[in-house]
Amino acid sequence: MVDVLEGAEAFEFEGNDIGVLVIHGFTGSTQSMRYLGEQLHKKFGFTVVGPRLPGHGTSVADMATTGATDWVGEAERALKALAARKSKVFVTGLSMGGTITLNLAWRHKEIVQGIAPIAGAVGILNDPMSGAMFLDPMPELLPGVGSDIKAPDVKELAYTEVPTVCLGELTKLIMATGTMLREITCPTLVIQGREDHVVPAANASLIVNGVSSDEVRLLWLNESYHVATLDNDKDLIVDSVGAFFEHLAGK
Numbered sequence: 001m002v003d004v005l006e007g008a009e010a011f012e013f014e015g016n017d018i019g020v021l022v023i024h025g026f027t028g029s030t031q032s033m034r035y036l037g038e039q040l041h042k043k044f045g046f047t048v049v050g051p052r053l054p055g056h057g058t059s060v061a062d063m064a065t066t067g068a069t070d071w072v073g074e075a076e077r078a079l080k081a082l083a084a085r086k087s088k089v090f091v092t093g094l095s096m097g098g099t100i101t102l103n104l105a106w107r108h109k110e111i112v113q114g115i116a117p118i119a120g121a122v123g124i125l126n127d128p129m130s131g132a133m134f135l136d137p138m139p140e141l142l143p144g145v146g147s148d149i150k151a152p153d154v155k156e157l158a159y160t161e162v163p164t165v166c167l168g169e170l171t172k173l174i175m176a177t178g179t180m181l182r183e184i185t186c187p188t189l190v191i192q193g194r195e196d197h198v199v200p201a202a203n204a205s206l207i208v209n210g211v212s213s214d215e216v217r218l219l220w221l222n223e224s225y226h227v228a229t230l231d232n233d234k235d236l237i238v239d240s241v242g243a244f245f246e247h248l249a250g251k
Contacts, residue, residue: 188216
């Protein structure tokens with residue numbers, strides 16, 4: 001049993017019969033999604049579930065023992081549990097959470113009725129991440145990617161180091177999901193900061209042009225960096241995601 005950092009705990013806000021799964025990012029924690037989850041519940045009445053992905057919100061050493069199947073598997077478990085008790089289910093996620101959002105929409109068409117990936121990665125990596133794939137010798141740890149936030153004095157609860165073994169797992173998840181965008185048919189709201197130092201903004205266009213959904217929207221953020229759910233546009237994200245899911249639910 002591992003100790004969970006304060007603020008990184010899984011959360012759930014019980015509301016109406018519309019369920020929303022919110023998924024945090026790579027090396028981050030539920031802290032980055034709590035505000036979005038709270039406000040979606042408060043403003044729109046949704047039932048919101050925010051799982052803590054394995055190896056996250058504990059320690060770098062713990063994370064090094066986990067991989068893509070663990071992270072997706074926990075999100076999948078939460079999705080199925082939510083769908084078992086709610087009439088309609090939607091998914092949103094940040095960064096790797098956005099990638100997992102797309103992955104779930106691809107593999108669970110019968111459950112996921114709409115998605116809103118935020119800064120989701122599907123194939124275009126930033127220069128440091130791409131370069132790390134060819135380091136020789138390969139170190140066990142690399143500098144962390146957390147707290148890319150424009151707003152002053154706001155900090156993400158994330159690891160300061162990344163296990164390189166997990167970086168390989170993340171790349172596998174990104175590439176596999178990116179190749180299957182055409183299999184995604186549910187309504188999609190893509191949210192992306194124009195100035196994102198972790199996930200290049202070009203990923204947004206890949207998603208918009210790659211999915212087979214009949215309803216696809218793109219929201220550009222002008223006042224936020226990568227961790228947009230904690231940044232200057234956090235309320236714009238709440239209102240946009242909430243209104244999109246409410247529209248899809250027929251409320």
